[in-house]
Amino acid sequence: EAGATVTELTLEQMNAVGIELGTIEMKELTNTLKANGVLQVPNRNKATVTALFAGTVTSLPIQEGNFVRKGQVIATIVNPEYIRIQEQYLTAQSRIAFAEKEHRRQQELYNNDAGARKNLESAAAELRSLTTERAAAARQLQMMGINPSSVTNQNLRNGLAVTAPISGVISRIDAQIGSYVDTSLALAEIVDNTSLHLDLKVFEKDLPKLQVGQIVHFKLANIPDTEYDAEIYSIGSSFESDSRTVAVHCTVIGNKKGLIDGMNVTGIVSLDRSTAPAVPNEAIAEADGKYYIFVSAGKTANGSVRFEKVEVVKGASDMGYTAITPIKDISPKERIAVKGAFFINAKMSDVGEHDH
Structure with a gap:
């Protein structure tokens, strides 16, 4: 025997620690399913902010946690190369004017049999080349946020505004003023938490208990007193790696304050209600991974109460009660300790240790 299964307590001991007697009751309880999960934001609601052109960061008017709107300027970078692209556009623009005149002149000479066909073809090719060069430079300027038609020799810009691609919260900043960034380096990350969802990891045997539309109550490990809600909208159809669990996708509803992409949570899904023998939670003691209650086995000659x-x-x-199935028959009329099981178990463990 690993330990004692019977002990005695005097009425004074029972009163001192608040042990109370009662009976196993029939209670209507809600069956629940517990599962761990993680909060996630869909990739379509996350954005890595990068510069389309390399340069040195000269302003960064954002901080982590700031809310930004799509199109809002979150950084400015400079590079002399930006001026060269504007020069390319202006040069192509002016050369096109000359090339168009030359093409018209060659066309007239050819029409009047006074010019060679190869001169006309050469003028046409030059015009096409310059038109392509101007279009490429114009597209680069548009990507830089510069209106090509507004570019003149008097207003060449060496700065480029980097704007937010989506609305959301700045979750990370990777650059600082003075740092050099290129197209492969992230400036910041933006997360739109309004579309936060919960992925629960549910074991295969529990899947039949779940269905779309069920409500999940969940808590964060670091804020155990606050409960949040989510609703199941999709149940996965494949196993997650080696865990033999299936992802159950839920939309977070109601309060989302304090919730961040990547947080681990514990979720509880309410299933059905059923009537079963139950005792108050304080009537159950845990020892070595097993659960026990303590049945009153009458009084001794000196008035102490014997517990089995x-x-x-x-x-x-x-609601403070737990359904139980005893491994041996217990009469519904038998008295049990409905409060203070932990103390009785501790007393019994002491007795067991002294017996060895």
């Missing part, structure tokens, strides 16, 4: 330790299998827990 009986193993039980726990069922649903709800």
